[in-house]
Each structure stands twice: as structure tokens, then as C-alpha cells.
Amino acid sequence: MKIIQSPNVIIFFVFLFLHATMGCSGLPNRSYKLYGKKNVDVYEENITPDENNLRMIASLKLTDQGKQLLAEGRYEDAISIFERSININSENGKNYYFLAEAWLKKGNAALAEEFNRLAALYVKHGSELSKQVNNQKYEIKKNKTEQE
Amino acid sequence: MKFSILKRMGKLFLKLLLFSAICLFVLFSVYTVYLSLKIENRFSGRRWNIPSKVYSDKMLIFPGQKMNRDYFKKKLIRLGYKELDTKNIEKGEFFFGETTIDVFLKDIILSDFVRSAFPVQIEFYENIITDVKNQFQQKALPFLEIEPEELMLFFGPERERRNVVSIRNIPESLIHAVLSAEDRRFYSHWGVDPAGLIRAFYKNLKHKTIKQGGSTLTQQLSKNYFLTPERTITRKLKELLISLIIEGLFDKDEILEIYLNEIYLGQNGSVAINGFGEAALFYFGKEISDLSLHECAVLAGLIKAPNSYSPYVNIDRCKKRRDAILNLMYQNGYISEAVLITSAELPIETAGFRTYGRKAPYFMDYLSRQLRALYPSSVLNNEGLTIYTTLDMDVQIAAEKALENGLERLENAIPSLKRETPVKKLQGAVIVVQPRTGNILAMVGGRNYGVSQFNRITDAIRQPGSAFKPFILLSALDIFNVTTEFNNTSLSYKVDGSKWTPKNFSKEYPHKVSMREALSKSYNIAIVDLAMKTGIEKIVQDLSKFEFSTPFYEYPSLALGAYEVKPIDLARAYCVFPSDGVLSSPLSIKRVFDENGETIERRHMDISTITTPEKSFLINSMLQSVVSDGTAKYLKTLGFHFPIAGKTGTTNNSKDAWFVGYTPDILALVWVGFDNGNTIHSTGSSAALPIWADLIKDIPAFVSGKPFKIPAGIVKKKICLKSRQLFNKSACEDFIEEVFLVENVPSQKCRKHVQQGTFDKLIDRIKKIVR
Numbered sequence: 001m002k003i004i005q006s007p008n009v010i011i012f013f014v015f016l017f018l019h020a021t022m023g024c025s026g027l028p029n030r031s032y033k034l035y036g037k038k039n040v041d042v043y044e045e046n047i048t049p050d051e052n053n054l055r056m057i058a059s060l061k062l063t064d065q066g067k068q069l070l071a072e073g074r075y076e077d078a079i080s081i082f083e084r085s086i087n088i089n090s091e092n093g094k095n096y097y098f099l100a101e102a103w104l105k106k107g108n109a110a111l112a113e114e115f116n117r118l119a120a121l122y123v124k125h126g127s128e129l130s131k132q133v134n135n136q137k138y139e140i141k142k143n144k145t146e147q148e
Numbered sequence: 149m150k151f152s153i154l155k156r157m158g159k160l161f162l163k164l165l166l167f168s169a170i171c172l173f174v175l176f177s178v179y180t181v182y183l184s185l186k187i188e189n190r191f192s193g194r195r196w197n198i199p200s201k202v203y204s205d206k207m208l209i210f211p212g213q214k215m216n217r218d219y220f221k222k223k224l225i226r227l228g229y230k231e232l233d234t235k236n237i238e239k240g241e242f243f244f245g246e247t248t249i250d251v252f253l254k255d256i257i258l259s260d261f262v263r264s265a266f267p268v269q270i271e272f273y274e275n276i277i278t279d280v281k282n283q284f285q286q287k288a289l290p291f292l293e294i295e296p297e298e299l300m301l302f303f304g305p306e307r308e309r310r311n312v313v314s315i316r317n318i319p320e321s322l323i324h325a326v327l328s329a330e331d332r333r334f335y336s337h338w339g340v341d342p343a344g345l346i347r348a349f350y351k352n353l354k355h356k357t358i359k360q361g362g363s364t365l366t367q368q369l370s371k372n373y374f375l376t377p378e379r380t381i382t383r384k385l386k387e388l389l390i391s392l393i394i395e396g397l398f399d400k401d402e403i404l405e406i407y408l409n410e411i412y413l414g415q416n417g418s419v420a421i422n423g424f425g426e427a428a429l430f431y432f433g434k435e436i437s438d439l440s441l442h443e444c445a446v447l448a449g450l451i452k453a454p455n456s457y458s459p460y461v462n463i464d465r466c467k468k469r470r471d472a473i474l475n476l477m478y479q480n481g482y483i484s485e486a487v488l489i490t491s492a493e494l495p496i497e498t499a500g501f502r503t504y505g506r507k508a509p510y511f512m513d514y515l516s517r518q519l520r521a522l523y524p525s526s527v528l529n530n531e532g533l534t535i536y537t538t539l540d541m542d543v544q545i546a547a548e549k550a551l552e553n554g555l556e557r558l559e560n561a562i563p564s565l566k567r568e569t570p571v572k573k574l575q576g577a578v579i580v581v582q583p584r585t586g587n588i589l590a591m592v593g594g595r596n597y598g599v600s601q602f603n604r605i606t607d608a609i610r611q612p613g614s615a616f617k618p619f620i621l622l623s624a625l626d627i628f629n630v631t632t633e634f635n636n637t638s639l640s641y642k643v644d645g646s647k648w649t650p651k652n653f654s655k656e657y658p659h660k661v662s663m664r665e666a667l668s669k670s671y672n673i674a675i676v677d678l679a680m681k682t683g684i685e686k687i688v689q690d691l692s693k694f695e696f697s698t699p700f701y702e703y704p705s706l707a708l709g710a711y712e713v714k715p716i717d718l719a720r721a722y723c724v725f726p727s728d729g730v731l732s733s734p735l736s737i738k739r740v741f742d743e744n745g746e747t748i749e750r751r752h753m754d755i756s757t758i759t760t761p762e763k764s765f766l767i768n769s770m771l772q773s774v775v776s777d778g779t780a781k782y783l784k785t786l787g788f789h790f791p792i793a794g795k796t797g798t799t800n801n802s803k804d805a806w807f808v809g810y811t812p813d814i815l816a817l818v819w820v821g822f823d824n825g826n827t828i829h830s831t832g833s834s835a836a837l838p839i840w841a842d843l844i845k846d847i848p849a850f851v852s853g854k855p856f857k858i859p860a861g862i863v864k865k866k867i868c869l870k871s872r873q874l875f876n877k878s879a880c881e882d883f884i885e886e887v888f889l890v891e892n893v894p895s896q897k898c899r900k901h902v903q904q905g906t907f908d909k910l911i912d913r914i915k916k917i918v919r
Contacts, residue, residue, distance in 0.1 A: 034776050035769050035864070035887045036630065036664045054212030055852060061290040079752050080738070083585055088208065088291070090584050090812060091857060114730065114755050121728055121761060121859065
């Protein structure tokens, strides 16, 4: 009985209860960090599951469309689609990679280099795509020196 | 003898007469031809050219995106969709349910966008889209494109200021009304109406003045040819000649079309309302084809004296005039008596003086400037260009609304800011851009386009004040890091022989502050110290990469934003930070098609890396501090709980208030000030920030809520809360996490706490208690 009367125990159970209910709500909390100061609110926001994932999916679908156009040689159309896809998700590395491809094909090595640089920032290290990005980098360099 | 001389003289006289008659005739013919050419030139341009069209960008909808349902409904209505209150929708209709929206999308055939009709259902959880389904195929869609909105129709580069109408779009009732009001026998006379003339002559005789015109539409047009009115006989004769020429050059329908687009119909501040297309918008907020019969009568009645009969001036006089026109229409057999009676009973419902306006007019001006730079006027004057732009009408409307409300709020809070004359009123400007691509989503160049067409975003040059500080810091990051401390006590500098002492805005401030704190609290003194230690020359050199179109000079006041910039340049420069150090060109035109559907212009992202992703991140991080606990922390109280970076700016004597705020997906710049440089008695946070907040709140679709990505070359370190040096676990009490460039990580462990012996710690504790 003494244990139950102890306020700490009550607090502990309340704490547990709150955690349990939060877990049951089904909505993951997302928090992000701010640097440089103590006691700044670290914001938490309830978002639907996979919100970012859905954005990525939409973006990737557009990327696929662009890829198809690229294969058909419709460079201008492909570029427009990749640019649209960037607006949905700017962290989709594929867009930058394919944009670099398109501009390379169109003979603009300088712009290709810019997009390749961005692609390198957003592809997963060690992935197949990152290898392609690396190869692309050398191709662009080669192209540039040839142009000069 | 005398007789023969007389005869010879007579013959000579006749010859002379003949000769002078021929000369006169030739001269007259030459003059007529000359006039004809000028008239044709003057009026031809606006004849039934196929108009050029300007479209907004397509809208993208996808699951996971937040949506402002109210705005979406208004968009659908603008696109011509009809709202139903049941789910049984047909093509071109929509239904708004509790958690779903059903739209039966129309068939669209545009040069840039082709889609066959299908019904789609959008499902929501609160205001987040969870599903987008093609109801025909019962398939979930990863995204959905909504067709672009038609923003403007125009005939050539100068014409875009008017909503020009083709005779094919003009309702018959308007033509009947105008003919009844002004020129009943227009279609039958030859430029001059003898019956009308005689009546007018008689009336003039009676009143002994040249009062009544008796003018036909043609004559009115010819009067329009001259810039200044005159009532002399020579002028009258000239006008007569011109009328005849007009009738000779053009057929009746052509003359009517020209007339309906030329005629002066009132005043909107400093802008004249010419043509019925403009008038329909100005008085009734409608397209000309949507005018009702009695509204046509109102407009036709204006011709005689627009500023007298205007419904905005005197509604009773307007109604009387309208009824008189309706009566004439009945007398001429255009309408029945029944229609006359019912029409005369209708109240005149105007659009309201303020709501008049073209869609995104400042953006249109900017657009046409670009087009004129791209194409010769022969191409633009010709027909059928289709121009697809980057503009998003939802963002544009949100921006215009936020600006208008914000300025009014400010005037109400500070009555000394109110001005009587519209041209002198408090002004503002907003631009919204997608930082990565450079797409301009919205542009508001001023408070009221009708009052002032001056585009403050593209053409104003104003001091940015503290809104310029991030660029100073970017330069400094090559040498210092975010924890480096700078002097914040009164320092004087020698500038060109005289003493210059920068001052902080607040009365109390710490004597030493870190770079981060200097920016978040906008301490002037510390920033100048930072700038001098970095080297002003270096800063100016680094600034050149941002491609500002205005010059900077190597003076310490550069650090405080003393050198004027164009808001569009400032917005473009800020876009570098959320874009991993990449500068993009501002884009407004996406694609231009000619009348045959051939692409004649296509614009794409044009980028160049000007700084590193790491340094950009540090700026983003510091600008987030501005929002979390600095001069923009007011945003938190407004309910903004996602990562925002931003900077307020207030210039000397509060002549300018700025707020530039951005997320990884969107950037918006707001400026408030008087054109003549009067003080606005407010700061960036009190004047510009609330406008930014209102705008962003209305466009949740553009905010993903994601954080600024931390690039690879950033190192996180624990920093002693007191000394701002590396945290020593065994000695320091508390820490904060800070971010550094990998090449610039501080190595110095906290000296303050390590060196403290027990005695010093005791003194410290006592100090704490005393404080």
C-alpha cells in the first residue's frame, strides 16, 4: 500500500499511460532539432504516416515519366518533367542525375556539371545510383575538356 | 479692245482657277492618303487579331500534400467548374464533401496539356490529402495535374493593358444599347449622319454654341484620333475628313469593333478606362460576354459623360441614364416592352470600386517586358501566341490578400500612416519563389495596380537594412564559425575622415555575442565588427557572385544594408541558401507556342553553384534562430510549427520594413514602405512579418514541413553554454549543440571552466545568488 501511495509511483504510471496512449494514436511524432540554443522549443508535429514517402512516390513517378522521355530523345520535355518533380521533392537525387544526363545530351556540359553536383548530394552512398553519378561526373569532365 | 482683254483675263482667270483647283485637289488627295495611312496604322492594330493567351502554371495535387480547400474551390470555379450539392456530378462539375472532394475533370486540349475527361476523388484526413483516385479506372493516382488558368488575353505588346474584345465576343444587347444611345443609323450612314447633323445644327443655332455633336460613332472615333479636344471649324472639318477615310478603310463591323475598344468610359484613379472590355470588368467585374441586358444599357449610357453617369459617382443619375437607354432600345425595336419594364426594375450591382483588377497585373507587366526583349514587335503583334508561365493563382491571390490586409491593419494601428491621396498611400510588395527552380509563383508590385503600376519588386531600389546581414555572414564563414564572439559595445570607425558609430536597435544588449546571436537578434555593432574583421573588400568580392544589379561599395555601412537593392535581386540571392548554395535565374515564362502550336521558346532551370552546401546550411541554421528566438519569434505565436528560416530588416528611421522567410520548398519576400521614404514607425517584424505569415498560412500545399537537410561536411559539437567553447564534460555545467564546417571546427576546449578553481566556483555561485 505504501508503494501505491508514493507520489512518484503515481507519476510513473501516469507517464507510462501517456506514452501508451501516444503510441496507440497511430500517428508518429516528428521532431526536428534547432542548433545553437538551449531551451528552444523542439517542434513536434503530427503527420500522417509516410507523408514524406508519399511525396517521394509522387516525385519518383514523375521522374519515371521523364526517364521515358529521355530514352525517346525528347530532351526538352524530359527536362520540364524533372523540374516539376524537383518542386514536389527537392531531395530526389534521381531528378538531378537525369537532368545532368539530358543537358549532357544537349551539349551543355556546364549545366550538366551543376546538376551532377546536386545529384551527388542526394544519392545514397554506395548505391547503384551513386556509382552512376560518379561515372557521370567523369563523363562530364571529359566532355568539358573536349569542348575546350 | 477692252472686251478681248477681259476675255483673255477671263480665260487666264479660269485657267488659274482650274490650275489651283487641280493643285488643291492633288494636295488634298495627298493629304487624304497620308491621313489614311496614319489612321490605318492607328486603328488597324486592334482588328480581329487572334489574341495571345497567357496561362498560369498547372497545379499538382498528390497524396501527403496539405490543401487549402477554400482556395481549391475558388480555383475550380475560376476554371469554369460548377459546384453541385450532390455526388452525381457530370463533366465539368464538382462536389465538396466532409472528407472527400469529387471533381469530374473536363476534356482539355491545350498546346501544353492534353487530358481526356475523367472523374477523380480526393480524400482527406483533416487538411491532408490521403488519396487521389481515378474513378473511371478505380485506380489510385500518385499525382494529379489540374489544368492551367487563363490569366490574360491580349492583342500585342501595348494592348495588354486593356482587356480588348473581339466583335465576336460582344453581346448583341451591348451593340443595340450603344447604337441606341449614340448612333441609331450607324449601319446605314456613310460616316456622317445628315439627319443627326441637321438636328444638332438646329440645336446649336438655338443655343448659339457648338454644343451638340450629332456625332456618329465614326465621328467620335475620329475625334479620338486627336489627343486634345478642340471645337473649331477647322478641327471639325478635319474630323469630317477622317470620318470619311475611316468609313473608306474599314467596314461597319470593323469600325464598331474599334469603337467599342477605344471609347473612353471612365477613370480608375490615374488609369483611364478605355473600351467596353475594361469597362465590363471595372464596373461589373465580369467578362463582356457575361453582361446582362440592363448592364449593357448602363455601360452604353456612360459614353456621353462617363464620370457623370458612373455608378460609382451617382447611382441615381446612373439609373436614370440606364432607363433612358433602355427606352431608346425599346423604341428602336431591340427589346420588347415587357423586357423594358423588368430591366428598368433591376438594381445596379457593381463590382465595387476596389475589386476591379486584372489578374496578377504586375506579373503581366514583368512578363511582357521579357517577351518584348525576346521578340520583335512584329511577332508579338501577330496573333495566337500561347504563353505558359510559372505563376500560381492561389499563391498570387494569397499574396495580394495578405498585402492588402496587412497594410490596412498597419494603417489602423498607426493612424499617422494614413494618407488621403491614393498615390501617396503606404505601399508594399511581395514576391514568392521556389528556391531550387527559380520559378516565380507570385508577384505583387504594389498595393493597387490601378493607382500605381510601378513594380516595386522589379524596379524599386531600397535599402535592405538588416535583411542584408546573411550575405555578410556568408563571407565571414570562410574565416570564423558560428560561435566566434564579436564585440557588441560601442565602437567607432573612421570613414573618409569622419567618425561613424553604428548603434544597436535595443537599449540593452550583451557586450560580446556569438555570430549566431548577432544575427538572430540583429545586433548592428557586432555585425560591423564581424564585417571589418572579415574584410569589407572580401565581402564585396563575394557579393559579386550573387549577381545583384545594383552596386556595393567598400564601406562599413555595407554590413548594415546601407546600399540599395532591388527586391527581386534580394529574393533571388536568398534562394541560394535553401538550394545548397546554388543560384538560379528567376523564371516567369515556361513555354511559348506560336499560332500553329509550334514551340518558339522554352525556358528551363538555369543554375550555378556559388557557395557550398555546408555554408548555406549554416546560414539556414542561423536564420532559423532568428525565427525560433530572434526578431521573428512572433511567428511561433502565430502557430508556425515547422522549420522556417528568415530575416527581418528595418532601415534607418524605419523607412523600410522587410521580412524574407523560407523553407526548403518556398521563399517569400515582403517589403513595406512609402514610395517617398517617409517613416513607417514600424519594424520588419511588426510590419512585414505578419504579411508573410498570412500569405504562408493560406498556401499549405507549398509547405512540406521538412527540415533543412544537413550536408556531409557539417560537424555537430557540444559547446559550453557559458563560454561558447568546446564542452568539457568534467568542468562545464551545461551545453548546447552547435554546427560547424568540418574545416573550421573549434578545437579549444572550454578554458573558462577548466581554469576555475574551487574558490572561483564559489565566487561564481555567490554572484549568481546576488543577481
